[in-house]
Amino acid sequence: MIAVVRLAETVAGSAGALSRRLRLGGGTSIVGMVLNRLDPGAMERLAAETARRCVVLSGTNGKTTTARMLIACLAADGRSIAANTAGANLASGISAALLAAKRAGRRKDRNTGQETGRTGESVGVFEVDEAALNDIVRRLRPGLVLLMNLFRDQLDRYGELESVTERWVELAGSLPEDVTLLLNADDPALAFLGNGHPNTVLFGMADDHGNNRELSHAADTIRCRRCGEALSHDFVTVGHLGAWRCDSCGLHRPTPRFQASRVELRGFEGLSFSLLDSSGGRPEAFDVSVPIGGLPNAYNALAAASAARALGVPPETVSGALSQVDAAFGRSEQIFLQGRTLRLLLAKNPTGANENVRFVMSEESRLHVLILLNDRTADGRDPSWIWDVDYEPLLDRLDSLTLGGRRCWELALRFRYAGAPHDSFSVHERLPDALDDALSATPEGGTLWILPTYTAMLELRSELVRRGVAREFWETA
Amino acid sequence: MGLRPAVRLCHLYPREMNIYADRGNIAVLHRRLAWRGFDLRVSESPPGERIRTGETDLFYLGGGQDRDQLGVAVDLQGHKAASVRSAAADGVAGLFVCGGYQLAGHEYRTVDGQAIGGIGALDVTTEADATRLVGNVEIESRLDTGRMRIFGYENHAGRSRLGPGSSPLGRVISGHGNNGEDRTEGALSGRFAGTYLHGPLLPKNPQLADWVLRLALEHRYGGKYELEPLDDHFEEAARRTAAALTARRRLAPRFRVRTR
Ligand SMILES: [Zn+2]
Numbered sequence: 001m002i003a004v005v006r007l008a009e010t011v012a013g014s015a016g017a018l019s020r021r022l023r024l025g026g027g028t029s030i031v032g033m034v035l036n037r038l039d040p041g042a043m044e045r046l047a048a049e050t051a052r053r054c055v056v057l058s059g060t061n062g063k064t065t066t067a068r069m070l071i072a073c074l075a076a077d078g079r080s081i082a083a084n085t086a087g088a089n090l091a092s093g094i095s096a097a098l099l100a101a102k103r104a105g106r107r108k109d110r111n112t113g114q115e116t117g118r119t120g121e122s123v124g125v126f127e128v129d130e131a132a133l134n135d136i137v138r139r140l141r142p143g144l145v146l147l148m149n150l151f152r153d154q155l156d157r158y159g160e161l162e163s164v165t166e167r168w169v170e171l172a173g174s175l176p177e178d179v180t181l182l183l184n185a186d187d188p189a190l191a192f193l194g195n196g197h198p199n200t201v202l203f204g205m206a207d208d209h210g211n212n213r214e215l216s217h218a219a220d221t222i223r224c225r226r227c228g229e230a231l232s233h234d235f236v237t238v239g240h241l242g243a244w245r246c247d248s249c250g251l252h253r254p255t256p257r258f259q260a261s262r263v264e265l266r267g268f269e270g271l272s273f274s275l276l277d278s279s280g281g282r283p284e285a286f287d288v289s290v291p292i293g294g295l296p297n298a299y300n301a302l303a304a305a306s307a308a309r310a311l312g313v314p315p316e317t318v319s320g321a322l323s324q325v326d327a328a329f330g331r332s333e334q335i336f337l338q339g340r341t342l343r344l345l346l347a348k349n350p351t352g353a354n355e356n357v358r359f360v361m362s363e364e365s366r367l368h369v370l371i372l373l374n375d376r377t378a379d380g381r382d383p384s385w386i387w388d389v390d391y392e393p394l395l396d397r398l399d400s401l402t403l404g405g406r407r408c409w410e411l412a413l414r415f416r417y418a419g420a421p422h423d424s425f426s427v428h429e430r431l432p433d434a435l436d437d438a439l440s441a442t443p444e445g446g447t448l449w450i451l452p453t454y455t456a457m458l459e460l461r462s463e464l465v466r467r468g469v470a471r472e473f474w475e476t477a
Numbered sequence: 478m479g480l481r482p483a484v485r486l487c488h489l490y491p492r493e494m495n496i497y498a499d500r501g502n503i504a505v506l507h508r509r510l511a512w513r514g515f516d517l518r519v520s521e522s523p524p525g526e527r528i529r530t531g532e533t534d535l536f537y538l539g540g541g542q543d544r545d546q547l548g549v550a551v552d553l554q555g556h557k558a559a560s561v562r563s564a565a566a567d568g569v570a571g572l573f574v575c576g577g578y579q580l581a582g583h584e585y586r587t588v589d590g591q592a593i594g595g596i597g598a599l600d601v602t603t604e605a606d607a608t609r610l611v612g613n614v615e616i617e618s619r620l621d622t623g624r625m626r627i628f629g630y631e632n633h634a635g636r637s638r639l640g641p642g643s644s645p646l647g648r649v650i651s652g653h654g655n656n657g658e659d660r661t662e663g664a665l666s667g668r669f670a671g672t673y674l675h676g677p678l679l680p681k682n683p684q685l686a687d688w689v690l691r692l693a694l695e696h697r698y699g700g701k702y703e704l705e706p707l708d709d710h711f712e713e714a715a716r717r718t719a720a721a722l723t724a725r726r727r728l729a730p731r732f733r734v735r736t737r
């Protein structure tokens with residue numbers, strides 16, 4: 001049996017190497033697919049072999065960045081990590097990550113001649129697709145489950161938001177008692193998932209730091225989950241998140257144990273806040289600062305820091321690690337090309353895109369923008385979500401607008417019906433043309449803001465690699 | 478602009494029923510009228526409020542999640558369903574998309590067998606299935622103004638069947654349509670049209686948008702309206718992309734997405 005397992009792992013590993021050689025991509029998912037096919041119990045077994053405990057995190061937005069932040073905290077605390085950092089967040093990606101961690105461990109041991117076993121505890125940190133979460137939690141038996149947010153996203157694949165929520169309710173009800181369930185209290189769809197679970201911990205924003213935001217058109221969970229009436233908000237942060245309450249039945253946001261207060265946004269430079277931990281008898285507070293900007297990243301940092309604290313990482317280690325963390329690829333990434341600064345902001349749903357529009361507008365008064373819309377599986381086959389994005393405020397601030405991607409004409413219609421004249425933007429079906437046009441419209445020394453969907457970002461990345469200014473994503477992840 | 482009184486659109490349940498970017502359809506109606514010198518006044522009709530039937534030329538109802546659709550169905554049975562039916566008899570136009578299309582029919586039966594009553598303005602009954610019908614769609618429609626191809630995206634668990642009081646909006650060229658079996662898509666009864674196609678529906682289908690607007694204008698001002706053509710070259714480019722997607726789908730085997 002052990003020989004069969006070894007064989008499965010070897011075959012799977014070779015498939016990954018072959019896939020990378022043929023430039024089919026990072027190869028991470030191919031390894032896992034082959035492995036899971038040859039040995040269906042691989043994930044459970046590898047998890048038991050390589051990680052003392054696992055953390056699983058899910059949510060519509062911020063998974064990759066939050067995982068990255070949490071990994072930084074745990075690594076700074078001396079723990080060794082197995083993680084699916086390439087954004088491969090289905091069963092195949094997780095199995096592949098576990099296999100890679102096992103092999104890395106074995107290599108190291110061979111080199112040092114030491115027995116297996118390390119100084120620090122080994123931890124698996126896995127971001128998981130919303131729809132795959134129940135299955136993966138059942139197989140991995142994580143010690144901590146972190147649920148971040150639920151926004152409308154890829155309706156073609158997940159179905160309605162409601163059905164994902166129902167599955168998560170089911171999951172929360174079936175968790176063993178000792179599993180820590182870490183929930184975003186600011187999302188009314190998630191705040192009460194842990195009501196029947198003894199080991200539930202909440203995080204959320206302490207205030208709106210004077211932002212005075214209102215619910216956007218794309219806000220999703222706007223009704224009380226208990227009585228169905230419209231919710232009111234003391235403040236709104238991202239999408240439908242915030243300090244919500246139901247004036248009809250009295251249900252309201254429970255007070256989170258971990259709260260971010262005095263959030264300070266410093267644009268592309270980053271953000272900081274004070275993290276209050278009100279657990280037990282003596283509340284503590286410590287400063288968190290990350291070099292990645294935008295309010296959604298305040299949530300990501302808060303979630304990661306809360307998870308790290310719940311896993312016993314000391315506050316000063318958390319602070320230190322987060323201050324050094326860098327953005328996941330395509331998220332707040334900066335690349336220099338032909339004397340211009342390219343800033344990439346990924347989005348594949350209305351809430352994410354709205355945040356990017358806000359972010360761009362907070363940075364500069366006159367803007368050069370390139371938007372890329374694809375409709376592959378990872379982007380969502382149905383591009384109708386762009387009509388829920390509030391692009392209108394951008395119109396008065398644009399010095400140039402270029403539209404590209406497989407569904408560039410849908411974007412053209414979006415801007416036409418927003419009131420932009422035909423000749424006020426350009427449209428290109430081929431990505432290199434769109435990039436060239438956007439670059440030539442941006443003056444030297446200027447910034448070009450690029451807002452791609454997921455696979456459009458991969459294509460853009462390949463194009464930038466061809467032009468010698470970026471690395472393939474599996475080298476950076 | 479402003480010389481003529483505005484065309485009056487009553488947007489039913491805009492907060493509850495908007496999941497497939499329905500505001501894109503409203504934007505298209507608004508702009509295509511404005512470019513021809515007409516105003517559009519949109520009034521929103523939330524739960525609990527009566528409809529002022531004498532002040533509406535066109536109804537719009539979009540798609541929502543099951544939970545919201547259930548709440549809307551309950552509210553409809555108060556006064557609104559009867560008001561909308563009587564407005565239809567008076568020649569008011571209506572466009573009903575996705576969940577809104579199901580609600581415009583007689584009844585929607587959930588997977589658990591629960592029957593939800595609708596407006597009853599279209600001769601359609603819908604029954605939910607465990608599988609969803611998802612993907613790009615192309616249909617051919619013969620309206621009084623001529624033949625047209627309509628492109629969109631469908632994503633519905635409901636299987637709709639037409640009674641003798643409605644004719645299909647179109648014949649399925651590619652995709653599933655009303656039920657994935659009889660090659661019909663959508664429904665027409667008088668000046669009311671319903672369809673599963675979103676994307677949103679109207680930006681890529683300017684001919685259909687103008688057909689709806691013509692009905693609304695006729696109700697507002699009486700007589701017949703010929704709308705002057707617009708520069709629709711973006712629309713045509715988007716239709717070419719959509720046609721390439723449905724052509725590819727016609728060649729590939731059809732699939733269904735199982736949700737649980
Ligand atoms: Zn309530």
